Amino acid sequence: MSASEIREVRVELGERSYSVRIGPGILDGIGEAVRTLCPAPNAAVVTDSNVGPLYADQALASLRQAGYEAHCVTVPAGDGSKSLDQAAKLYDAMAAARIERRSPLIALGGGMVGDLTGFVAATWLRGVPFVQCSTTIEANVDAATGGKTAVNHPAGKNLVGAFYQPRLVVMDTSTLDTLEDRDFRAGLAESVKHGAIRDTAFFAWHESHVEPILAHEPAALADLLERNVQIKAAVVAADEREAGLRAILNFGHTIGHAVESLMHYEWRHGECVAVGMVAVARLAVRRGLMADADAERMTTLLRAFGLPTEIPARLAAEDIVRLTKMDKKVAAGRVRFVLVPRFGETVLRDDITDADIRTAVEEVRAAS
Numbered sequence: 001m002s003a004s005e006i007r008e009v010r011v012e013l014g015e016r017s018y019s020v021r022i023g024p025g026i027l028d029g030i031g032e033a034v035r036t037l038c039p040a041p042n043a044a045v046v047t048d049s050n051v052g053p054l055y056a057d058q059a060l061a062s063l064r065q066a067g068y069e070a071h072c073v074t075v076p077a078g079d080g081s082k083s084l085d086q087a088a089k090l091y092d093a094m095a096a097a098r099i100e101r102r103s104p105l106i107a108l109g110g111g112m113v114g115d116l117t118g119f120v121a122a123t124w125l126r127g128v129p130f131v132q133c134s135t136t137i138e139a140n141v142d143a144a145t146g147g148k149t150a151v152n153h154p155a156g157k158n159l160v161g162a163f164y165q166p167r168l169v170v171m172d173t174s175t176l177d178t179l180e181d182r183d184f185r186a187g188l189a190e191s192v193k194h195g196a197i198r199d200t201a202f203f204a205w206h207e208s209h210v211e212p213i214l215a216h217e218p219a220a221l222a223d224l225l226e227r228n229v230q231i232k233a234a235v236v237a238a239d240e241r242e243a244g245l246r247a248i249l250n251f252g253h254t255i256g257h258a259v260e261s262l263m264h265y266e267w268r269h270g271e272c273v274a275v276g277m278v279a280v281a282r283l284a285v286r287r288g289l290m291a292d293a294d295a296e297r298m299t300t301l302l303r304a305f306g307l308p309t310e311i312p313a314r315l316a317a318e319d320i321v322r323l324t325k326m327d328k329k330v331a332a333g334r335v336r337f338v339l340v341p342r343f344g345e346t347v348l349r350d351d352i353t354d355a356d357i358r359t360a361v362e363e364v365r366a367a368s
C-alpha cells in the first residue's frame with residue numbers, strides 16, 4: 001500500500017459507526033466529506049491558537065466551497081482551555097453562529113481541542129454532529145477515535161465529560177509536518193502502549209522502524225496510524241463505555257496521571273505515560289507477572305523514541321501513591337492496574353499494594 005493512498009478504518013458501533021480516514025492533504029476535502037454526513041446551512045470549526053493560524057483557513061475554504069456558512073472559534077492553546085469556562089465561551093459562540101441541531105462542530109487540533117469540542121458538541125442543543133480533524137500523533141493514535149470527550153475540573157483531569165462518538169475522523173498526515181519534535185515523540189508512547197497490550201507483532205514493528213518513524217517517513221507514519229486506529233477501533237467496538245475491556249487502554253496511565261499532575265503538566269501526556277508504563281512494568285516484574293526481559297525491551301524502545309523512562313527525582317514516591325487513588329478507574333476504593341504479562345496480553349489487578357507502587361516508583365526514579 002502506498003503512503004499517499006487514503007486509508008480508512010471503520011469503528012463499528014451499530015448506527016453510530018463511523019470512518020477514520022488517514023492520508024496526506026485530506027483536510028482539503030473536509031467540506032465534501034462533512035456535507036455528505038451532515039447537511040446543514042452552517043458549520044463551526046473549533047481550533048486553538050497554535051493550529052488555527054496553520055490550518056483553519058484550509059478547513060474553512062473547503063467547508064465554504066461545499067456550501068456551508070462556516071465559522072471559526074479559536075481557543076488559547078494548552079490544557080488550561082479544557083475547562084467549563086472555555087466550554088461556556090464556546091456555547092456563546094455557538095449561539096452567535098446559530099449552530100442548530102444538524103450543524104456540525106469540527107474539532108481542528110490535538111487532544112485538548114478534540115476533548116473540549118466533543119464535550120460542547122455532546123451538550124449544545126443536547127447534541128450536534130461532531131467531526132474530529134486531529135493534527136497530532138497523540139490524538140491520531142489515541143484520543144481522536146473512541147468518543148471520550150471531557151473538560152477538566154479542579155478535582156482532576158477529564159472529570160466532566162460524556163461518551164459521544166464523532167461522525168467522522170480525518171487525520172491529514174501533512175499536518176504532522178508542523179508538529180514540534182517533542183510532541184511528535186510524546187505521541188509515540190501511546191503507540192508503544194497499543195503494541196504492548198494488543199499486538200506483539202506491532203510492538204516488534206516499532207523496534208524495527210525506529211528510524212523511519214523518527215524521520216517521519218510517510219509510509220511508516222501511515223502504517224503506524226492505521227494499525228493504531230485499528231487496535232483502538234476494535235477495543236472501542238467491543239466496549240464503548242469502558243465496562244470492561246476498554247480499561248486495558250489505561251496501561252501506564254495510573255502512575256502516568258500521577259506524574260502528570262505532580263509535574264504540573266510541564267511534561268506531555270505521552271511522556272508521563274512512558275514513565276508510567278516503565279514503572280508498572282517494573283512492578284509487574286517484581287510480582288512475577290512480567291518477564292524482566294520484556295520490561296527491559298519496552299524501556300529500550302521508549303528510550304529509542306527519546307521518551308523519558310525515569311521519574312524525576314524531585315517527585316516523592318508517597319505523593320505518587322496518594323495520587324494513584326484519585327484515578328477515575330478506582331472501583332470500591334481499589335485502584336485497578338493494567339499489567340502486561342506478555343506483549344499482546346493484559347490482566348487487570350486490584351491487589352496492588354501501596355508498597356508495590358512505592359517500590360516500583362523508587363526503582364525507576366532518577367538518582368538526582
Ligand code: GLY
Nearest residue numbers: 142146148246249
Ligand atoms: N484513551 C483511552 C480511551 O480512549 O479509552
